[in-house]
Amino acid sequence: MMYDKEKPEMELDNASEVGFCQFFERLPKVAEGTVRLFDRTDYYSVHGEDAKYVAQHVYHTNTVIKYLGKKNGGLPSVTLSMTLAKAFLREALTAKQLRVEIWQSEGAKKNANFKLGKEASPGNLQSVEDLLFSDRDLLSAPIVMAIKLSTQENIKIVGVAYADASIREIGVSQFPDNDLFSNIESLVIQLGVKECLIQSDEKRTDFDLTKLKGVLDRCNVVITERRTNEFAVRNVEQDLRRILKEETATVQLPEFDLKTAMAATSALLSYLSILMDESNYGQYTLKHHDLSQYMRLDSSALRALNLMPGPQDGAANKNASVFGLLNRCKTSQGTRLLGAWLKQPLVNLHEIRRRQDLVEAMVEDSNTRRALQDDFVKSMPDMRRISKRFQKGIANLEDVVRVYQAIVKLPGLIAALEDIDTGNDDHKELVADQWVKNLKEYLTSLEKMAEMVEHTLDLEELDNHNYVIKPDFDDELKRISEDLRNVRDRLDAEHHRVGNELDLDLDKKLHLESNTVYGYCLRLSKNDAKVIHNVRGYIELSTQKAGVYFTTKQLKEASIDHADLTDKYGRMQSGLVKEVVNIAATYTPVLETLDNLVAHLDVILSFAHVSVNAPIPYIKPTMSEKGTGNIVIKEARHPCLEVQDDVNFIPNDHEMIKGESDFQIITGPNMGGKSTYIRQIGVIALMAQTGCFVPCAEAELPIFDSILARVGAGDSQLKGVSTFMAEMLETATILKSASKDSLIIIDELGRGTSTYDGFGLAWAISENIATEINAFCLFATHFHELTALAQEVSHVKNLHVVAHVTKRGSSNHDRDITLLYKVEPGVCDQSFGIHVAELANFPESVVKLAKRKADELEDFSGVSEPPSKISQEETDAGTHLIKEFYAALKERSTADGEDIAMDERSPDEQMAILRATVEQFKSRFEANEWTKDIIAAL
Numbered sequence: 042m043m044y045d046k047e048k049p050e051m052e053l054d055n056a057s058e059v060g061f062c063q064f065f066e067r068l069p070k071v072a073e074g075t076v077r078l079f080d081r082t083d084y085y086s087v088h089g090e091d092a093k094y095v096a097q098h099v100y101h102t103n104t105v106i107k108y109l110g111k112k113n114g115g116l117p118s119v120t121l122s123m124t125l126a127k128a129f130l131r132e133a134l135t136a137k138q139l140r141v142e143i144w145q146s147e148g149a150k151k152n153a154n155f156k157l158g159k160e161a162s163p164g165n166l167q168s169v170e171d172l173l174f175s176d177r178d179l180l181s182a183p184i185v186m187a188i189k190l191s192t193q194e195n196i197k198i199v200g201v202a203y204a205d206a207s208i209r210e211i212g213v214s215q216f217p218d219n220d221l222f223s224n225i226e227s228l229v230i231q232l233g234v235k236e237c238l239i240q241s242d243e244k245r246t247d248f249d250l251t252k253l254k255g256v257l258d259r260c261n262v263v264i265t266e267r268r269t270n271e272f273a274v275r276n277v278e279q280d281l282r283r284i285l286k287e288e289t290a291t292v293q294l295p296e297f298d299l300k301t302a303m304a305a306t307s308a309l310l311s312y313l314s315i316l317m318d319e320s321n322y323g324q325y326t327l328k329h330h331d332l333s334q335y336m337r338l339d340s341s342a343l344r345a346l347n348l349m350p351g352p353q354d355g356a357a358n359k360n361a362s363v364f365g366l367l368n369r370c371k372t373s374q375g376t377r378l379l380g381a382w383l384k385q386p387l388v389n390l391h392e393i394r395r396r397q398d399l400v401e402a403m404v405e406d407s408n409t410r411r412a413l414q415d416d417f418v419k420s421m422p423d424m425r426r427i428s429k430r431f432q433k434g435i436a437n438l439e440d441v442v443r444v445y446q447a448i449v450k451l452p453g454l455i456a457a458l459e460d461i462d463t464g465n466d467d468h469k470e471l472v473a474d475q476w477v478k479n480l481k482e483y484l485t486s487l488e489k490m491a492e493m494v495e496h497t498l499d500l501e502e503l504d505n506h507n508y509v510i511k512p513d514f515d516d517e518l519k520r521i522s523e524d525l526r527n528v529r530d531r532l533d534a535e536h537h538r539v540g541n542e543l544d545l546d547l548d549k550k551l552h553l554e555s556n557t558v559y560g561y562c563l564r565l566s567k568n569d570a571k572v573i574h575n576v577r578g579y580i581e582l583s584t585q586k587a588g589v590y591f592t593t594k595q596l597k598e599a600s601i602d603h604a605d606l607t608d609k610y611g612r613m614q615s616g617l618v619k620e621v622v623n624i625a626a627t628y629t630p631v632l633e634t635l636d637n638l639v640a641h642l643d644v645i646l647s648f649a650h651v652s653v654n655a656p657i658p659y660i661k662p663t664m665s666e667k668g669t670g671n672i673v674i675k676e677a678r679h680p681c682l683e684v685q686d687d688v689n690f691i692p693n694d695h696e697m698i699k700g701e702s703d704f705q706i707i708t709g710p711n712m713g714g715k716s717t718y719i720r721q722i723g724v725i726a727l728m729a730q731t732g733c734f735v736p737c738a739e740a741e742l743p744i745f746d747s748i749l750a751r752v753g754a755g756d757s758q759l760k761g762v763s764t765f766m767a768e769m770l771e772t773a774t775i776l777k778s779a780s781k782d783s784l785i786i787i788d789e790l791g792r793g794t795s796t797y798d799g800f801g802l803a804w805a806i807s808e809n810i811a812t813e814i815n816a817f818c819l820f821a822t823h824f825h826e827l828t829a830l831a832q833e834v835s836h837v838k839n840l841h842v843v844a845h846v847t848k849r850g851s852s853n854h855d856r857d858i859t860l861l862y863k864v865e866p867g868v869c870d871q872s873f874g875i876h877v878a879e880l881a882n883f884p885e886s887v888v889k890l891a892k893r894k895a896d897e898l899e900d901f902s903g904v905s906e907p908p909s910k911i912s913q914e915e916t917d918a919g920t921h922l923i924k925e926f927y928a929a930l931k932e933r934s935t936a937d938g939e940d941i942a943m944d945e946r947s948p949d950e951q952m953a954i955l956r957a958t959v960e961q962f963k964s965r966f967e968a969n970e971w972t973k974d975i976i977a978a979l
Contacts, residue, residue, distance in 0.1 A: 048105065049084040049120045062110045064154050065089070074263070075140040076133055078126065079155055082146070085126040092117040099129055130161075131173050135181065138163050138235070138263050163263050164236025165313055167206050171435065182207055182377055185313065187238040187305040188225065189272050190249055197249070199225055200301025202309045203232055203330075208425055208633075209321065211281075211309070213302040214330040221770070222256045223778040227337035227747070228330070229260045231385050238308050241266040255770075259340045267308050274300060277307040280316055284325040296329050320433045336386035336730055337747035337778070341771045345750040345786060346723050347681055348383055360684045363724060367733065369650045371419040374636050375643025382644060386730035388744055390666055396645070396732025397661055399475060402461060402468040403649035404734070409461045410649055417454040418643050421447050424636035431626035438498065438508035438618055441625045444632065445494040451484045479638055486631045490624070497621050510614040510621070521610045528606060531599040532561055539563060539593065543572050554590075559583075560600035562592045645732075652734035656683050656690075659734035662725075663741045667782050670743035672697040672722065672817060678736040679721040680728070691862040692737070695722050697817055702838040704811040706828055707821045708869040709842025714862040716752070718842070719786050719819040723748050726784055745784045745817075749775045752788040765794050772806060776814075785810060785818040800824045811837050828868040841869035911970050919971030922962070930958045 053061065065088055071077055076094065079086045087095050088109075096103050096119050108115035121129060133139040145158035159168040164185025166173070186203040199222070200215045212232075218224040229237070237257050239250060257264050278297050297303065315321050343349065350362045359365035364383055370376045387393045403410045422443045430436040458477050463469055494500075499511045512522035536553040545551040545565075552564045559582050565573070570589035573579040580597070582590040592600070652659035657678070664670075676692035683690040691714075697703050707715050725735045729742050751771045772790065779785055790806060791799025803824050810818050811834045820827075831837040843863045933954050946954075966972045 048100075048125075049122055051081070051084075051086055051107065051109075051118060051120050053109070058109045058115075062116045065116060071142065072140065074138070075142060077142045077144065078121075078130075080143055080145045080158065081120075084123060085121045085143075086118055087121070088116055088118045090117075092119040095119045095121065095129065099125065127173055130169065134161055134163055134166060134169070134173070135183075138261065140263070141169070143169070162236050162265065164234070165206070167313065167318075170207075171430075181380055182233065183236075184232050184234045185236045185238070185309070186229070186232065186234045187267075187272070187309040187312070188253065189240070189301050189305040189308070190253070191301045198301050200299060200303070200305045201225070201228065202302055202306035203234065204309055204313060204315075206313065206315075207429070209325045209429075210328065211306065211325055212328045212330045213296050213299055213306060214332065215299040215302040216332060219777045220252070221774050221777055222253055223339065223774045224332060224337075225253070226256050226260060226339055226774070227778075228332055229257065229262060230338045230340065230343055231332075231335055232330075233380060233384055234260070234262055236263040236265060238265050238267050238305075238312055240269050240272055256340075261340075265312070267312060271308040271311050272304045273307055274303050275307060277303050277310065280310055281306065281325075281327060284315055284321050284323070285327055286325065287323055294327060296327055299329075318433075324432055333746075334388065336388055336727070336745060338384065338386075338727075339747075339749050339771070339774055339778075341752060341774075342723065342748045342750040342786070343384075345720055345752040345788070346727060346748070347720075348727070349380070360681055363681060363728070366681055366684065367647060367651050367728075369647040370643045371414055371646075372421050372639060372643050373423045374421075374425060374640035375418070375647065378640040379644045379647065382731050383727070386727050387732065388667060388730070388746060390664060390744060393664055393730055393732055393744070395471070395475075397664075397729075397734070398468055398471055399645045400648045400652065400732060400734060401661055402463045402465070402472055403646055404653055405463045405465070405468070406461050407653065409457055410646055410653075412457055413454070413642070414646050414650065417450050417457065418639065418646065420450055421639045421643075424632040424639075428629040428632050428636075431622070431629050436622050436626065438510075438621065441494060441621060442498065442503065442508055444625065444628075445491055445498075447635075448484070448487045448491045451480060451487070455480050455484065476638060476642055479634075483631055483635045483638070487628060487635075490628050493621065493624060497617070509610065510617045514617060515613065518610065518613055521606055521613065525603065525606045525610065528599055528603045532596065532603065535593060535596045535599060536563070539596075545569065545572070556590060559590060559592065560604055561596065562590050562600065563596065564588045564590050648733040655680070655736060657736070659736050660738065660740065662729040662735050664729060665741070665743050667744040667746060671699055671741065672726075672743070673741040674722065674725060674737050674739070676738035677721055677725060677740075679717050680724060680736045682717060682721075683736065693718055693862075693864045699817075701836055703815070704807070704818045704834070704837045705820065705840055706807070706830065706837065707819060707840045707842065707864065708823070708825055708828060709864075710844045710869070711823075713842035713844055714864070715821040715842050716788050718864050719788060719821050720752070722819065723750065723784060723786050743782070746780055746782045747778065748784045748786070749779055750786040750788075751775060751790055752786065776806070776809060779810070779814050779816050781815045783814070783816040785814075785816050787818065787820045789821060789823065791822075791824065800826060803827055804830065807837075808834070825868065839866065839868045840864050841867055844869075911974070915969060916971045919969045922965055922969055922972060926958065926962050929961060930954065933958055 068077075076091050077087065078091075079088070092106055093103070096106050099121070100119070105119050106117050107119070109118050110116055130141060133141060140162045141160070142157060143159040143161075144155035147154050147156050159172075161167075161169045162185075164183050166183045182205045184203055184205050186201055189200040191198045191200065196217050197219070198215065199218045200213075202211060202213045204211050214228065216224055228234075239253060239257075254264055281297075310316060315325075338348075344351075347362045349364050350359075359368070364380060367383070368376060368379055370379055387396070403413075424444065424447070427436065427440050427444060430440055455477055458472055458480070461469060461472055463472075497510055497514065499507075499509050502509050510518065512519040532553065536547060536551070539545075540547045540551045543551065547553075550565065550569055553561065554564050555561050562582055564587065566588045567584065570584075570591075573581070573589075573591055578593055580592050580594075582592060584590075659680075672695055674695040677695055678690050678692045682688060693714075697705060707718060709715050721736075725737065725740065726742055726745055727748060728735050729740065730744060751768065768790065772787075775785055775787075787806075791803040794802075803820075803822060804827060807818075807820055807827060807830055810816060811830070828839045831839050841864070843865055966976065
């Protein structure tokens with residue numbers, strides 16, 4: 042976030058400073074992860090630890106900190122302009138996952154005591170939505186979920202309720218779960234949950250809640266504890282009926298029978314205060330979420346596949362994640378839907394093929410695709426947000442106009458879709474059924490609204506960004522409109538007069554502008570402004586970066602008249618505006634369904650755009666029903682890696698035949714491409730079930746019910762979880778939740794403990810997956826011994842990443858290695874870790890020591906290279922020669938008649954004796970092959 046050069050100053054007198062510091066001291070402590078801001082009307086302030094946080098993360102310097110009360114020993118304080126505060130709050134709530142409190146002044150005095158005015162959290166943005174997203178659209182839905190745990194017949198039952206206030210939807214689900222809560226983990230990922238409500242366990246130790254918190258932590262979800270009594274069914278059914286739409290409010294819904302889920306719903310309604318806002322009554326829908334209708338993903342798979350952008354992925358590298366790569370959407374609703382689709386891949390073959398056929402239709406007609414994206418979809422507003430403003434009663438004429446501008450685009454959008462040229466009648470019919478038919482219905486419903494806008498609004502004024510009622514509707518409005526026109530003529534006349542008097546070009550140098558502070562005034566650049574200095578008749582107003590603002594007596598009078606007439610016109614038309622907005626609000630159901638259709642079209646167009654414009658165009662995969670079919674992918678590529686700068690991606694084939702090669706062990710050098718190879722198949726499978734084309738030359742895939750992964754676990758000491766524990770937790774989730782229709786990706790399992798323990802675990806886990814679960818599995822490892830599993834289980838196959846090795850010395854580790862990034866059948870029987878150390882510019886002495894120690898270990902373990910062919914006679918002769926050498930060395934050390942041990946002599950004496958003895962035996966050592974090898978090793 043950039044430094045705000047116009048940082049406001051907090052001007053408090055001494056008494057006010059002391060009073061505020063005392064007030065701040067009395068405030069209750071905030072929960073961890075909460076930032077507290079104080080609204081001072083024209084700007085915001087933060088204090089205490091929050092001030093230090095803002096100084097570091099917003100301004101990136103502590104020099105902005107001021108101390109109230111007394112210097113350096115007082116209360117740390119930082120101010121934020123309105124613009125910077127909004128940007129900070131957006132980032133805090135949507136990216137940093139922080140909670141926010143906004144305190145507002147009581148009474149008229151800016152420095153009076155404050156009271157808590159607004160609270161917001163990552164899953165509950167309702168109180169700040171209009172403040173933070175008034176000038177931009179929300180790109181991800183703020184989902185908040187409540188979870189209630191119960192036990193029925195010794196089976197763990199989970200009841201959940203979630204809400205998306207942006208679309209006024211409540212969902213419920215109830216299901217059994219295992220000890221690791223793998224079903225909850227999948228549900229949290231499917232829905233993209235930002236915040237989760239769980240029962241407080243202050244008075245008891247609940248191991249299930251502790252495990253649940255661990256799962257939510259792994260998914261990067263903000264945890265909010267609520268009192269146990271809020272998770273009580275009580276009046277939840279009655280409360281739901283008040284907020285549900287009329288067509289469902291009176292029906293006995295099956296969701297009401299899910300008692301554990303209804304208890305969670307009760308806590309959710311209380312937390313969001315939905316019943317406190319009467320504009321919510323009759324506006325919500327209730328749905329039942331079935332876990333099995335989408336592919337299940339665990340949090341490790343989300344990371345392994347780089348599905349969503351991480352905190353380290355800046356805006357400059359959008360292609361670092363699958364979402365960033367595929368997001369060429371033109372609307373915010375399309376962007377939100379794409380995020381949902383990627384976390385909810387389909388498992389219904391018919392629906393998958395339907396999406397892929399729609400993508401194919403857009404791929405085949407590139408002209409129509411570009412026209413749809415740039416001429417129509419791009420101009421569609423976020424109608425969900427506008428509809429919500431209508432329902433809350435805070436919409437204005439600008440909202441009405443934005444909807445009108447979308448409506449007038451619909452006939453062209455329909456015509457473009459009808460004229461699509463795919464060369465396939467089935468595709469044309471599918472496009473008509475999916476979009477054209479529905480768009481025509483929406484257009485018929487919305488034509489009346491468009492006619493109302495055309496009859497009531499002055500559309501000519503839109504060019505001036507004025508949203509006003511036509512003056513013809515009222516005689517008084519007409520008179521004021523004529524007066525306004527006359528005033529504008531006076532403004533233009535004065536502009537021309539000054540330009541002629543100063544001999545300045547009106548278009549390039551002398552500008553007539555409407556300023557928020559001074560009204561209509563004139564502006565010159567700082568260089569040109571010298572022509573008005575000390576000249577009578579010109580009144581300088583201010584000098585800013587844009588130039589010098591000034592006015593004249595006539596211009597000032599006309600500006601005041603214009604402001605008065607505009608205000609009068611606004612007050613006169615307010616009744617008509619309210620009536621127009623109320624009529625437009627009756628169309629919100631149609632606008633919301635239109636919004637869904639536009640989002641769907643936007644995502645399909647984005648898929649087609651990316652598929653066509655990839656370095657090598659994507660292809661349409663062939664899909665088969667769950668439980669049938671094999672994985673056969675030709676020239677597969679990782680979509681995110683192939684678009685990176687300076688990357689020449691080398692494709693590889695995948696062939697996994699059920700019952701023959703569905704478990705594959707991949708060995709090979711570090712940095713050789715093992716991880717990319719196993720991850721790219723997961724990305725391709727996920728993209729295919731999302732409905733997108735995939736990066737390869739040919740693809741045949743079954744439908745997977747889940748993608749589960751164990752890759753790259755790191756320490757999380759702050760949560761008390763080591764690398765190895767994180768690794769075991771993720772692997773346990775796989776073993777408990779995988780089925781024969783799952784795709785499992787495991788990378789380097791067992792590195793977090795001793796070699797023998799790690800290998801034992803890797804073998805046992807591999808054998809269990811291969812013989813008990815029978816899922817498709819790719820297992821990348823440096824345990825070369827694990828490849829022996831292929832000799833015991835017939836459908837386990839070994840693959841290796843190819844590296845070209847050239848020896849350049851006698852040591853096993855003196856070699857030049859060229860990584861080829863190709864995957865071929867067979868086992869890699871060598872390790873290349875020291876080579877990677879050389880690439881990382883380790884000191885030469887460290888690399889040499891590593892090579893020597895590695896050779897020693899290989900000799901001790903019996904895995905060194907085969908020894909040279911030396912006869913037993915030669916070995917015995919060499920051994921006898923060594924004994925002779927030591928005997929001669931001992932005799933020489935006492936030859937002078939003094940019986941002094943070798944280690945008691947001086948270093949110089951020792952060296953002289955050793956050299957003389959070596960010289961005596963040198964020719965005999967060199968003549969024996971066994972002693973020659975010993976000396977070379979030394």
